[in-house]
Structure formats: C-alpha cells, structure tokens
Amino acid sequence: MSRTPVVLGVESSCDETGFGIVSEGTLLGQGLASSAAQHAEFGGVVPEIAARAHLAAAVPTLxxxxxxxxxxxxxxxxxxxTSxxxxxxxxxxxxxxxxxLAWSLDVPLYGVHHLAGHAAADTLEHGPLPERSIVLIVSGGHxxxxxxxxxxxxxxxxxxxxxxxxxxxxxxxxSRLLGLGYPGGPAISRAAAGGDPQAFAFPRALLRxxxxxYTFSFSGLKTAVARxxxxxxxxxxxxxxxxxxxxFEQAVVDVLVTKSLRAVADRGLSTLVIVGGVAANARLREVAARRCAxxxxxxxxxxxxxxTDNGAMxxxxGDLLVRAGSEPSGLGIAADPSAVLHGAQLPLLR
Structure with a gap:
C-alpha cells in the first residue's frame, strides 16, 4: 500500500537555513535559522560566513x-x-x-529552483495557484x-x-546610507512608518x-537618495x-505595483501573486491591496x-512535483548557483 507523501524541503541559498515538511499541500512544520546577525557588520551577506552557519545550523534546524x-x-x-x-x-x-538524507532514507530527491519555491510558498496559505497568473518575485537578490x-x-x-x-x-x-543597519528591508520599513512618503520626489525608473x-532598475533611485x-x-x-x-520606500513600491498590474492587464489575467522577502513589506502589501481592489x-x-527564504517553500x-508524477532528479543533481528560471525543477547538468 502506497504511503501518503511527506516531503522534506531544504533551503540554504543565502543566509537562512530552512527545513520544511509538507504533505499534500499542507505545511506540517518547519525550522528556520538565520545568520543575518553575523553579516550585519559587513552590511551584506558574506558567502563563507553563510556557508559555515549553514553547516552549524543544519542538524538542529532539521x-x-x-x-x-x-x-x-x-x-x-x-x-x-534548492539546487x-x-x-x-x-x-x-x-x-x-x-x-x-535522501541516500540514508532511500527516498527520491528533487532539485528545485529557489524562485519557484517563493511562488509555491503562496500555495501553502491560499491553495493551488489559478490556471494562469502573474507572479512578482521581489527579494534581496531578485x-x-x-x-x-x-x-x-x-x-x-x-x-x-x-x-x-x-x-x-x-x-x-x-539603509546603510541612512545608518539604519542590516538587513535593510525591515530597518527601512520601521523608519518609514514615521515619515512622509511625499517629502522627496525620488525617481520612478522605466515608467514612461x-x-x-516589465523591466526594473533601482540603481538610479539609490543614487538619488545618496545625492x-x-x-x-x-x-x-x-x-x-x-x-x-x-x-524611498514609496518610490520602490510604486514601480513594483505599477509594472506588475500592467502585466496582469496586458495578459488579460485576473490574479497577481507577490512573493519573496520584500513581499513582507507593509507598505507594499497596503498599496498592492488598494490598487488591485x-x-x-x-x-x-x-x-x-x-x-523570506524558508524550507517550507x-x-x-517538492510536494507538487511528487503529486504531478515528475521524475526525481536523483543524487547526481549538481548545484547551479546561476540557474535561470525555466521551470520549478532544475535539470541535471551535463
């Protein structure tokens, strides 16, 4: 008799060590550790520090x-x-x-694209994605x-x-420029709560x-703040x-929401999904909710x-792949740090 699939997810692409357990679309539990505090003095993630932190956190987080x-x-x-x-x-x-883990348990292994994980995170809260949708992935790296x-x-x-x-x-x-510390997203959000979003007319790039x-650019906005x-x-x-x-926060949010809703309209769709670490930003959630309504x-x-990055996503x-009957990647799957997103499962590198 076949067992109900119980999928363990492992995430370590940046500074979060994540393990999550999902069965038939339901999140059963997760563990998450972050090394963000160790990177704060450098103003950003130091890869070697992150890797060592993953090593230390893997077993306890599991x-x-x-x-x-x-x-x-x-x-x-x-x-x-995440491969x-x-x-x-x-x-x-x-x-x-x-x-x-896959080898010791003698179970199938799937190599997953990190960004597909962010999109799948929403299914754990709201159920299956619609037949077609626009997904805005907005995070520290993407x-x-x-x-x-x-x-x-x-x-x-x-x-x-x-x-x-x-x-x-x-x-x-x-955030570093304003002396607010790292990570910048939460720091900017906290500071912005007491400020006037119309006080400075910072540029909204590529909206003309x-x-x-559907292309973004934020370097000019960053430079405008510095000047x-x-x-x-x-x-x-x-x-x-x-x-x-x-x-600054309002300028970023305006561009993100405007371009995303343009894509929804251009494709004749009715659903916008916003995921990734910046999706936790309260101002983005507020403006997106109002304009979508x-x-x-x-x-x-x-x-x-x-x-934010987590093993649950x-x-x-993995749970979706299993239920779709997808072929496992196998133990030969290699890490692909520059993987381009074409599908949720990453192919074996030849």
Missing amino acids: RIALADAGVELSDITHVAA GPGLATAVHVGLAAAKS TSILHVGDLVLDPIEHLGDTLDDAAGEAFDKV QGDAP TVEKIERAGEAVPVTDIAAS EQGVELRIPPPRLC IAAV
Whole structure:
C-alpha cells in the first residue's frame, strides 16, 4: 500500500537555513535559522560566513522542523532541495545535506529552483495557484515578473527582471546610507512608518511611455537618495531619515505595483501573486491591496513568515512535483548557483 507523501524541503541559498515538511499541500512544520546577525557588520551577506552557519545550523534546524511537524525522520518519503540559484558555497551545503538524507532514507530527491519555491510558498496559505497568473518575485537578490501556469508542469515565462540592483538590495544599500543597519528591508520599513512618503520626489525608473514595460532598475533611485543625503549634509542640516526612508520606500513600491498590474492587464489575467522577502513589506502589501481592489484584480501574498527564504517553500515545490508524477532528479543533481528560471525543477547538468 502506497504511503501518503511527506516531503522534506531544504533551503540554504543565502543566509537562512530552512527545513520544511509538507504533505499534500499542507505545511506540517518547519525550522528556520538565520545568520543575518553575523553579516550585519559587513552590511551584506558574506558567502563563507553563510556557508559555515549553514553547516552549524543544519542538524538542529532539521530537528526543530521534525518536532514542529510531529513526524519522525523515517516518515519522510521524498526530499527536495534548492539546487540554485544562490551563493555557491551556501547552496552546496544544503544540497549536500539533502543528498545525505535522501541516500540514508532511500527516498527520491528533487532539485528545485529557489524562485519557484517563493511562488509555491503562496500555495501553502491560499491553495493551488489559478490556471494562469502573474507572479512578482521581489527579494534581496531578485526582482522579476513571471507569467505562470501550472507551476511544475508548464514552462515559466520571464516577462521582466531588474537591470541592476534587486529591490531588496536597494533597501539594504539605502539603509546603510541612512545608518539604519542590516538587513535593510525591515530597518527601512520601521523608519518609514514615521515619515512622509511625499517629502522627496525620488525617481520612478522605466515608467514612461516606450520604456521596457516589465523591466526594473533601482540603481538610479539609490543614487538619488545618496545625492539628497549629501546635499543636506553639505548644508549643515540634520538628515530627515524617516522622510527619506518613507519617500524611498514609496518610490520602490510604486514601480513594483505599477509594472506588475500592467502585466496582469496586458495578459488579460485576473490574479497577481507577490512573493519573496520584500513581499513582507507593509507598505507594499497596503498599496498592492488598494490598487488591485481598484482594478478588480485578485491579490495573493503569503504571510510574512513564508515570504523570506524558508524550507517550507522548497518542500511545497517538492510536494507538487511528487503529486504531478515528475521524475526525481536523483543524487547526481549538481548545484547551479546561476540557474535561470525555466521551470520549478532544475535539470541535471551535463
């Protein structure tokens, strides 16, 4: 008699060590450890520090996930792991852990694309994705608009990406410029809560007629903030941190929401899904909700605990692959730190 699939997901692409356990679309439990505090003094993630932190956190975090789910390791029927993209040394640690677990348990292994994991995270909260939708992935390393059908059976169409900084990266750099610390997303959000989003008219790049409709650029916005700070400091005045943070945040949000809703309209669709670490931003959630309601678009955003990198989202992809009858990747799957998103499952590298 066949067992109900119980999928263990492993995530280690950046500075979070994540294990999640999913069965037939339901999140049973997860464990998550972060090395963000160790990177704070450097203002960004240091790959070697992240890799060592993954090594130290893997076993304790796995135990937390198993306890949270109320299952034993022997109950796991399949393993899925991020095999790219991400920091090379970090991805290798999680993938090696997943291979060890799959081999020792004698269960199938799936190599999963990290960004597909972010899209799948929403299914753990709101159920299966619609037949077609626009997905905005916005995080520290990625800002992309995707046209998505069946997440694991259909090719994923890239409509646009960022030309330079990802939105989350811009948050980190502006936060450092304003002396707010790392990681920048939460720091900017906290400061912006007390500021005026209209205080500074920062640029909204690539929104003019004739600009690439789904392409992002945040480096000019970052530079505009830097020049504003320099001008104020040269005048001997105090930098209005809260107003600058709020105005910067509003500029990012305006571009993200405008371009995403343009893609929804252009493709004749009715659903926008926003995922990734920056999707936890309260201002983005507020503006997206208002504008989607105005345009009759269904908005789906997972709760903040499922927005940042986590093992649950990787387990969700693995669970979808298992239920779709997809062929496992096998122990020969290699890490692909620069993997391009064409589908949820990464192929074997030849």
